[in-house]
Amino acid sequence: MRSKKKRRLTVTQKRTSPAAKVAEVITKKYKSRYLKSPSxxxxxxxxxxxxxxxxxxxxxxxxxxxxxxxxxxxxTVRKHFLLENCVIKGYHKFQIRPPDTDPHTMLPVDREYTNTHDPNACLIWIPPLDTFSREIHETVTDAKRGLLLQDVAGLPIGHIPLGLSSSFRKILDEKGDIFAEATGDPTPSFPPWPAPTDCGGGTVIPCNYHIYHIHKDFVMNLLRQALINMPEGEFIRLQLV
Structure with missing residues (x-):
């Protein structure tokens, strides 16, 4: 009888933990609109x-x-473009880590239609759970908060940098695809990005962005102009893979 009570108590604690509440709030706010393109x-x-x-x-x-x-x-062979030395913004708000897989999980980027601060805002999502092997569904993605992959799959983890939002939005509108590849753990915002206490700072996740589109000149011109206009642009590396 004692063991049963302990199990029930553990389940109750898990459901009402702060991390579980955060994940539940984000799930309600952001219903994953990311759908895989038909094969x-x-x-x-x-x-x-x-x-x-x-x-x-x-x-x-x-x-x-x-x-x-x-x-x-x-x-229509799609070209592959790579933006290195970038970040995912807003970890301090979402508090969801991407899964640590080998090779790295490609995190889809999609438009955020309800953002009143930036009409071009884009979110980075963890793919739906059914895109992962069943063997890793219970993999711990955040030991401190006790979150598993099955808890966070299909949820957003942050935004793209403001300076890239307009160009990314145009690429997505023109039937392109964009994915983020996390290359490090969440960390306080570092140079050349704004300081953690400054506007646009906070906590970020280092990453690379992979862009796929059929028109080379269209994408290269958009991204080059975006990097010229960004204070951090000179530190970001753009290449055609």
């Missing part, structure tokens, strides 16, 4: 099946659709 196979199935009429195409129509998708995929 090529899914696009083929959707193109070959008319949901309204429930009619399957003839063999000829099927071959035409598959050929058109093959032609498009062969022409």
């Amino acid at each position: 090529k196979g899914q696009r083929v199935r959707r193109a070959l099946y008319d949901v309204k009429t429930k009619k399957r195409p003839t063999p000829k129509e099927r071959s035409e659709v598959v050929d058109s998708l093959r032609d498009v995929s062969s022409v």
